[in-house]
Amino acid sequence: MSEPVLSVRGLVKRFGGLTAVRNVDLDVAAGEVVALLGDNGAGKSTLIKCVSGVHRAEEGEIFFAGKKTAFGKPIDARTAGIETIYQDLALANNLDVPSNIFLGREVKHRYLGGLIKTLDNKTMLRESRGSLATLDIQFPTLTQPIESLSGGQRQAVAIARAVYWKAQLMIMDEPTNNLGVPEQQKVLELIRKLRDQGTPVILITHTMPDVFAVADRVVVMHRGRKVTEKRTADTSTEELVQYMVGARDDYRAAASVAGAA
Amino acid sequence: MATTDTLTATATAALSPSRRLLLTVSRLWAWLFLLLMILFFVIMVPWLSQGVSFLTVRNSQNILVAIVPVLLLGLGQTFVIISAGIDLSVGWVMSLASVLSALAIRNSFNAGTPLWLAVILGFLAAVAGAGAVGAINGTIIAKLKVPAFIVTLGSSFIVRGLALLWSENTTVVGLPDGIRDYGNDSLFYWIHGEGGGFYFLEPPADLPTQLRRQLDLILPWPVVIALVVVAIAMFLLNRTQFGRHTYAIGGNMQAALRAGIPVDRHIIKLYALSAITAGIGGFLSTLRYTGGSAVIGDPLLLSSIAAVIIGGVSLFGGAGTIIGTVIGALIIAVLTTGLVMLNVPAFWQFIVVGAVVIVAVLIDQSRDLIIGRYKGGAE
Numbered sequence: 001m002s003e004p005v006l007s008v009r010g011l012v013k014r015f016g017g018l019t020a021v022r023n024v025d026l027d028v029a030a031g032e033v034v035a036l037l038g039d040n041g042a043g044k045s046t047l048i049k050c051v052s053g054v055h056r057a058e059e060g061e062i063f064f065a066g067k068k069t070a071f072g073k074p075i076d077a078r079t080a081g082i083e084t085i086y087q088d089l090a091l092a093n094n095l096d097v098p099s100n101i102f103l104g105r106e107v108k109h110r111y112l113g114g115l116i117k118t119l120d121n122k123t124m125l126r127e128s129r130g131s132l133a134t135l136d137i138q139f140p141t142l143t144q145p146i147e148s149l150s151g152g153q154r155q156a157v158a159i160a161r162a163v164y165w166k167a168q169l170m171i172m173d174e175p176t177n178n179l180g181v182p183e184q185q186k187v188l189e190l191i192r193k194l195r196d197q198g199t200p201v202i203l204i205t206h207t208m209p210d211v212f213a214v215a216d217r218v219v220v221m222h223r224g225r226k227v228t229e230k231r232t233a234d235t236s237t238e239e240l241v242q243y244m245v246g247a248r249d250d251y252r253a254a255a256s257v258a259g260a261a
Numbered sequence: 262m263a264t265t266d267t268l269t270a271t272a273t274a275a276l277s278p279s280r281r282l283l284l285t286v287s288r289l290w291a292w293l294f295l296l297l298m299i300l301f302f303v304i305m306v307p308w309l310s311q312g313v314s315f316l317t318v319r320n321s322q323n324i325l326v327a328i329v330p331v332l333l334l335g336l337g338q339t340f341v342i343i344s345a346g347i348d349l350s351v352g353w354v355m356s357l358a359s360v361l362s363a364l365a366i367r368n369s370f371n372a373g374t375p376l377w378l379a380v381i382l383g384f385l386a387a388v389a390g391a392g393a394v395g396a397i398n399g400t401i402i403a404k405l406k407v408p409a410f411i412v413t414l415g416s417s418f419i420v421r422g423l424a425l426l427w428s429e430n431t432t433v434v435g436l437p438d439g440i441r442d443y444g445n446d447s448l449f450y451w452i453h454g455e456g457g458g459f460y461f462l463e464p465p466a467d468l469p470t471q472l473r474r475q476l477d478l479i480l481p482w483p484v485v486i487a488l489v490v491v492a493i494a495m496f497l498l499n500r501t502q503f504g505r506h507t508y509a510i511g512g513n514m515q516a517a518l519r520a521g522i523p524v525d526r527h528i529i530k531l532y533a534l535s536a537i538t539a540g541i542g543g544f545l546s547t548l549r550y551t552g553g554s555a556v557i558g559d560p561l562l563l564s565s566i567a568a569v570i571i572g573g574v575s576l577f578g579g580a581g582t583i584i585g586t587v588i589g590a591l592i593i594a595v596l597t598t599g600l601v602m603l604n605v606p607a608f609w610q611f612i613v614v615g616a617v618v619i620v621a622v623l624i625d626q627s628r629d630l631i632i633g634r635y636k637g638g639a640e
Contacts, residue, residue, distance in 0.1 A: 074519055075519075075521040078519075078521065088515065090513070090515055090516040090519040090520070091513065091516055092508065092509040092513045092516045092579070093512055093579075094508055094511070094512035094513075094579035095505070095508060095509060095512060099505060099508075099509075103505075103509055103516065103517070103520040103522070104506075104509075104517070104520030104522045105520075105521070106502045106505060117501065117502065118496075118500040118501055119501060119502060119505060
């Protein structure tokens, strides 16, 4: 494995008396899809929110692209190249595709030495088209509000936005939720394409088929702890389910030591 | 089939032709309604009131002058409502601006300032006073997370009190006479028929009284200023990042935040903008009536919101246009004027405007239904 893009060491996140993430290590290398698997409340979303700057961890270190980081705000993480695609996609459904891809980072014409700035919709449309093309995504029209698009298409817009802004790590939260079967396939295909282009992906999911369809490695969490980490090729659905429900735990000994300390 | 939604078909592109026609009509209904209404009055007014016709130059200019205050309040409100907010303070802010500009003009003129400079000072007082109220509204809404409805309701009472206090009981009088020219002159003048003509900026001084009586004002100054504000508003909303972010905040606040848009600062600007357009309205009314009035704006608030809604701005945020608001204001003004000319008791205008507002929202909702039904049918 090459130098990891993301490296999380001993991360702990507490909410009052509740410890949502306990002492978790996680490595993600370039060109790798890592599935983060776990039941509801296992701590996978909290872990990811610490990485993407939504939460601040109480303990532990996060290294991104070789540098130690502590993002105070989500926008800091995004600027650094960590793009998180949440279930609600964070798209403005009343705006068209280019407006969404360039939201907050619009391309502008400048007049009178920058005194008057207008939107350069032409450039944004062209760039959006290009970005979608690199992912083999085709829409009949890009200039309609995206509320007329299907769930999978909107997912594609969110991914294209991340790709356009040169995301160095893509975190996707349940990307195939609420999608029809053909759309799920299309989204999984996009994830493979991202990996092939060298962008590592962390896939948060509790959908087992997705894990085996795209992930190279799988990390299972249970009650805030990492209970196993396996190559997808070396494991099976049955085994992963046992980890998910807490019947198996590779790190129990280590955890009890940490708990005693 | 569980779903026929695929990555290559969009919902609207696949609508049947009749549905698409229905959709177009529902989008353009405000234009159609305005045209039909004008047509109705053009036919009915001469029929019911002998010798009077609806579509005269004078009447059209009167309608335009009448909509200026409602339109100015509505323009700022359009931005605010697109961002999923509401500004209930603009009526009284307009009153406050009228009082402030009247005080500034009177006091500076009495202190020896030339009239033109006093007028400029009056404009600045109106805009600064109104803008300050708007910025405070926006700050409380954005930073302290108090609902816009509450903040602007509260501030409208405060502003009302200030306007009445500073005007020392409703009106500021004693403004220089020359002010009237600023408020009531127009860009062009026209005299229809023999001996008449078309004049720029001012009519000939030596007009016989008989012709002077036929003088029509084309584009009175308040209308010109309102048109400039309309043009600026269209530019801001359609062409700039400011407009794009306004739509984004109204469409999905979370998305706007995650995209790194400075949402708080934007909201403060929106309420300042809304108050400033109201302030311009107050300034114009001071010129027009040669006096500041602390009660001029209040009755216009709800009309302006009605204009915005008739114009198709969604109260849920994220959708709306400037031209829609202009049409909405026109519909209200044409309706009011037309009914008066039909000798219908003036109070009927309220009943009709109210009905139009509700119908407007129903049509907007039916649009979703037209598309929505298709989506449902695909399953």
